[in-house]
Amino acid sequence: MNRLSVLRADFTASLVVFLVAVPLCVGVAVASGVPAELGLVTGVVGGLVTGLLPGSSLQVSGPAAGLTVLVYEAVQEYGTAALGVLVLTAGLLQLGMGALGLGRWFRAISFAVVHGMLAGIGLVLITGQLYVLTDAKPRGTGIANLAGIPGLVADTVRSGPALAALGVGASTIVVLVLWSRWRRAARVLPAPLAAVILATGAVGVWDLPVARVEVSGLLDSLQPPSPGDFGQLLGIGMLGTVLAFTLIASAESLFSAAAVDRLHDGPRTEYDKELMAQGAGNTVCGVLGALPMTAVIVRSATNVQAGARTKASRVLHGVWLLVFAAAFPAALGVIPVAALAGVLVHAGWRLIPVRELRSLWCEHRGEAVVLSATAVVIVMINMFEGVLIGLLLAIAKTAWETSHIHLDVSQGSADGPLRVRVLGNATFLRLPKLLDQLEALPADREVELELSGLRHLDHTCSAALTNWAEQHRRSRQSQLSP
Numbered sequence: 001m002n003r004l005s006v007l008r009a010d011f012t013a014s015l016v017v018f019l020v021a022v023p024l025c026v027g028v029a030v031a032s033g034v035p036a037e038l039g040l041v042t043g044v045v046g047g048l049v050t051g052l053l054p055g056s057s058l059q060v061s062g063p064a065a066g067l068t069v070l071v072y073e074a075v076q077e078y079g080t081a082a083l084g085v086l087v088l089t090a091g092l093l094q095l096g097m098g099a100l101g102l103g104r105w106f107r108a109i110s111f112a113v114v115h116g117m118l119a120g121i122g123l124v125l126i127t128g129q130l131y132v133l134t135d136a137k138p139r140g141t142g143i144a145n146l147a148g149i150p151g152l153v154a155d156t157v158r159s160g161p162a163l164a165a166l167g168v169g170a171s172t173i174v175v176l177v178l179w180s181r182w183r184r185a186a187r188v189l190p191a192p193l194a195a196v197i198l199a200t201g202a203v204g205v206w207d208l209p210v211a212r213v214e215v216s217g218l219l220d221s222l223q224p225p226s227p228g229d230f231g232q233l234l235g236i237g238m239l240g241t242v243l244a245f246t247l248i249a250s251a252e253s254l255f256s257a258a259a260v261d262r263l264h265d266g267p268r269t270e271y272d273k274e275l276m277a278q279g280a281g282n283t284v285c286g287v288l289g290a291l292p293m294t295a296v297i298v299r300s301a302t303n304v305q306a307g308a309r310t311k312a313s314r315v316l317h318g319v320w321l322l323v324f325a326a327a328f329p330a331a332l333g334v335i336p337v338a339a340l341a342g343v344l345v346h347a348g349w350r351l352i353p354v355r356e357l358r359s360l361w362c363e364h365r366g367e368a369v370v371l372s373a374t375a376v377v378i379v380m381i382n383m384f385e386g387v388l389i390g391l392l393l394a395i396a397k398t399a400w401e402t403s404h405i406h407l408d409v410s411q412g413s414a415d416g417p418l419r420v421r422v423l424g425n426a427t428f429l430r431l432p433k434l435l436d437q438l439e440a441l442p443a444d445r446e447v448e449l450e451l452s453g454l455r456h457l458d459h460t461c462s463a464a465l466t467n468w469a470e471q472h473r474r475s476r477q478s479q480l481s482p
Helices: 005-031 036-050 065-078 079-099 104-108 112-131 142-147 150-157 159-182 183-188 190-205 227-234 236-263 271-287 297-304 312-327 328-332 337-353 354-363 365-380 381-404 428-439 459-480
Strands: 407-411 418-426 447-450 454-457
Touching: 005 036, 005 065, 005 159, 005 297, 005 337, 005 428, 036 271, 036 312, 036 328, 065 112, 065 236, 065 337, 079 227, 079 236, 079 271, 079 297, 079 418, 104 271, 104 447, 112 142, 112 150, 112 236, 112 337, 112 354, 112 365, 112 381, 142 150, 150 159, 159 190, 159 337, 190 328, 190 337, 236 271, 236 381, 297 312, 297 365, 312 328, 312 365, 328 365, 354 365, 365 381, 418 428, 418 459, 428 459, 447 459
Parallel strands: 418 447, 418 454
Antiparallel strands: 407 418
């Protein structure tokens, strides 16, 4: 393909990605409790800063639904002014991790933990946006939102404006599902944009009493952190939030890169450089007081499917977002909030790996348990603890599965000793089973214990085997003595 053809393909792909990015950027910002323009600012930085840097050539970055819950909780607890501090610090940590070569290690995180994290995020996102579908305010945490659903249903049934908003949001979800299946239309106009346009048109034509996006202007929405805001980093809660931002944004970006690499035949992702690119983008977003960014699989897959060939497509998509945010900010003010909630409910549902969970339960139940536990803890407590507990469960499961041990008993002659070879990994996790098998051996027979077949022997097992051998020797001597 010649250079002109490549440029034409990248130009076309950038327009498609831009059309997908607009409703998602705005929806994520509104759901995060910050001005809608900040979502567009993060999208612009994702295109013009991260898009120019090396790492993954076709991956597109911007505000992601996966961080919505965490951002909302942080804004509610620390205020909008603290958002820049959180994002800036997370970006600097990502830059440091990339410089130290830690990007490749994110590929070692358990599949079950990653999908459990995404499922938990999806569930919390859905439960929160169910309130926004009716122009109501979410209760806060995932468990609080779940507990308030019966009251939400009762309040909605008794309110005409709430029912109107629910109709707009539900119709948006229906359009998203059906439009995606209408392939010819989806190639011309992406489903999220089509759904928001139709919902906005319906609200305008029938003058429905529903909430619209509040517009404050691009420059007015920026809230760069002041030097005094950094003092909040001394708090344990703030540091925990920074770590959660860093780990989740990094993991989501690098897992997205691995998925995007499977969609095209171009250059493969350089993980450490991609992590540094994400860090640079988040550092700039933090300076501007905007939302955190990650690589977004929906926009990235759209970019590949639209025929992008180089990083020019993602840079151009940032240019179109900047032009839109600067020249047409008033266009955001006619968008119904319930329609954006519908887009995010649909996005949240797509984060839940229903098919993967079903196959995991049939083939690897331990993985399914880790996935489910991670998601449940995220919903019941919060994101950071959920991911941490998921990682601990995955490590414990792996330790249990790899600590297989087997005894190979050779009888030999009737008067000769029993030759017992211990094979596998002798760890304290399997010690009860190992001792049960040894204690079942005849007490009146001499036993030769051979440990050369062990791949690993921890101190606890070593001490237990020595103690058993001594006790067996004494027991045999007492039986043989007159």
